[in-house]
Amino acid sequence: MTTDAEQELKDRLSLIENMIAEGRRTTSSWGWVFVLWGVAYYVAIAWSTWGLAGPIWSRNYYLAWPVTMIAASALTVFLAARKFGRQPPTTIGRAMSAIWVAMGISMFVLLLPLGISGKSEQQVLVAVIAAMLGSTNAASSMILKWMPQFACAIVWWLAAVASIFGSVTQSTVVFLVAIFLCQIVFGIYGMIFEAHLRKQRGGSHA
Amino acid sequence: MPELPELNPVIHGKLRLALLSLLSGVEEADFTWLRTKTGSTDGNLGAQLLKLEEAGYVTVKKRFVQRKPQTLYRMTEQGRTALSEYVQALRALLGAAI
Numbered sequence: 001m002t003t004d005a006e007q008e009l010k011d012r013l014s015l016i017e018n019m020i021a022e023g024r025r026t027t028s029s030w031g032w033v034f035v036l037w038g039v040a041y042y043v044a045i046a047w048s049t050w051g052l053a054g055p056i057w058s059r060n061y062y063l064a065w066p067v068t069m070i071a072a073s074a075l076t077v078f079l080a081a082r083k084f085g086r087q088p089p090t091t092i093g094r095a096m097s098a099i100w101v102a103m104g105i106s107m108f109v110l111l112l113p114l115g116i117s118g119k120s121e122q123q124v125l126v127a128v129i130a131a132m133l134g135s136t137n138a139a140s141s142m143i144l145k146w147m148p149q150f151a152c153a154i155v156w157w158l159a160a161v162a163s164i165f166g167s168v169t170q171s172t173v174v175f176l177v178a179i180f181l182c183q184i185v186f187g188i189y190g191m192i193f194e195a196h197l198r199k200q201r202g203g204s205h206a
Numbered sequence: 207m208p209e210l211p212e213l214n215p216v217i218h219g220k221l222r223l224a225l226l227s228l229l230s231g232v233e234e235a236d237f238t239w240l241r242t243k244t245g246s247t248d249g250n251l252g253a254q255l256l257k258l259e260e261a262g263y264v265t266v267k268k269r270f271v272q273r274k275p276q277t278l279y280r281m282t283e284q285g286r287t288a289l290s291e292y293v294q295a296l297r298a299l300l301g302a303a304i
Contacts, residue, residue: 006300009296009299009300010300012218012220012223012296013293013296013297013300015220015223015224015227016223016227016289016293017227018227019223019224019227019228019231019243020227020228020230020231021231022228022231022243023227023228023229023230023231023232023235023243087239088232088233088234088235088236088239089232089233089234090231090232090233091233094233
């Protein structure tokens with residue numbers, strides 16, 4: 001085989017690899033969701049903690065979590081539809097949506113009755129939320145083979161254990177720190193990482 | 207000397223190869239997305255997709271989204287097998303060079 005023919009075949013192989021990767025890249029660019037939900041958690045915590053001293057609409061503090069979570073869900077769906085509406089579905093994308101949506105539903109189904117019935121002890125509540133977020137982040141990191149997200153899962157699991165053994169104040173501090181590290185910091189890291197990937201990718205047309 | 211495998215001429219075209227590779231990574235994709243990813247013209251892209259459809263490597267589904275027509279392409283099992291065989295043939299031809 002001549003050198004030219006060999007080079008052409010190598011180019012074909014490289015084209016296949018680039019295009020397969022290009023098709024699969026559609027699942028990235030989700031860092032902003034972590035930041036959005038981090039802010040939503042902080043809003044819900046602030047509203048439920050200081051709502052009574054604030055304006056009249058904020059005094060229904062028991063609505064803080066359901067209203068904020070529903071608003072954050074609606075905003076996520078709206079922004080995701082605008083951002084990824086035209087992108088083709090991938091198996092990995094469907095797996096990711098499935099685990100996060102399932103976690104969201106489980107949390108809603110569990111927390112709403114607990115809030116209404118008043119059977120919620122804060123340390124246990126924080127531990128349950130942290131453990132659920134830990135398992136979802138771990139599953140997501142294993143699907144994406146993305147180790148930094150597994151570090152987030154470990155932080156959530158540690159927060160769950162710390163919350164059970166700590167006082168109410170310590171549990172609150174642990175929750176706030178875990179949100180900051182695993183939602184805000186990790187989300188911003190994700191956004192920077194994705195922007196770097198997009199820049200690296202450049203044009204890979206056939 | 208062992209006989210070298212032949213490369214499938216339907217897949218060997220650069221744009222058709224790119225299209226099949228793109229479709230192998232997604233469940234289905236619309237015409238606009240494929241055009242953006244390949245940087246091809248509408249006419250050329252339509253012609254190459256038709257060849258892949260005639261070979262049974264992709265299926266086409268047309269629908270309306272917010273009153274706008276959308277054409278969706280999905281890779282068939284036959285297409286997946288053909289691409290896999292093409293890659294194997296390519297590797298065999300290149301042999302120790304890769």
